[in-house]
Amino acid sequence: MDLQKLAASLQEAYPQGLPGEREALVTLLLGRGIPQPEALELARALEAQGYAHFLPGERPRWAFTRRPVDLKALMRALDQEYPEFVGEGDEEEEALAFLALRLEGDRQVAKEVLEALRAAGYVEKAYHPEQVRDRLLFRFPEALRLYA
Template sequence: MELEKLAAGLKDTYPEGVVGERESLVALLMARGYPHPQAQELARALEAQGYAHFLPGERPRWAFTRRPVDLKALMRALDREYAEFVGEGDEEEEALAFLTARLEGDREVAKEVLEALRSAGYVERAYSPELLRDRFFFRFPEVLRLWA
């Protein structure tokens, strides 16, 4: 499928995503040789099918995944369930384990999602006094409100 190949190519070329607002994805596709109407159509299709994800906020960017991901549902699960999931151990490994479980065992895509959220400023490592150790905190309730 063309979208799958395009998404994989974008992920390989831009592993940390593309900084910019919504128009930047169309501009990126046009720079790759697609005419404007086709670039707009591809951008919509990539987003609709879960290969491209716009992450608004302090560091707005487009993130790409090699396989379709329902990022809204994943972020809601993180917001609701991640705190109860965290136990003892390495904070990055815990976050990856949580994401991997929600992505049907696909650890590579879980890494892509974690890196995208980190690049957009939605993940920070901080000390948790309740757990007496460092952990990851996911902070994006304002984005969830935008998608509501």
């Protein structure tokens, strides 16, 4: 099965991610009529190649992207570099610009990643007193600290 096509169809069907725990992706694939051994293999392959990303926490879910994404590197950049990147623009726009920059200019995938992070509860809009404006804050649960 073509992983890129499968990932694109999953992203279209679940733009905010597939809610549920780690086994939810295999359960979904089983529900699509894929036999268990193949469903397990597909789930592993989607994750290993960067098309599917499990986001644990209060609102756990699987996030899907149309092209492979190194989510570990993106989370590290959001944690370490994003605060210096923030300027005076619209908070949503600057977050998309930052993500797109890290994704070789792919704004569509940047939107997919931002929406998935928001749906998982990793993004919040908050007032920043030093900048006298709202901005997006990225917070990752303890389970993902190994990424940062």
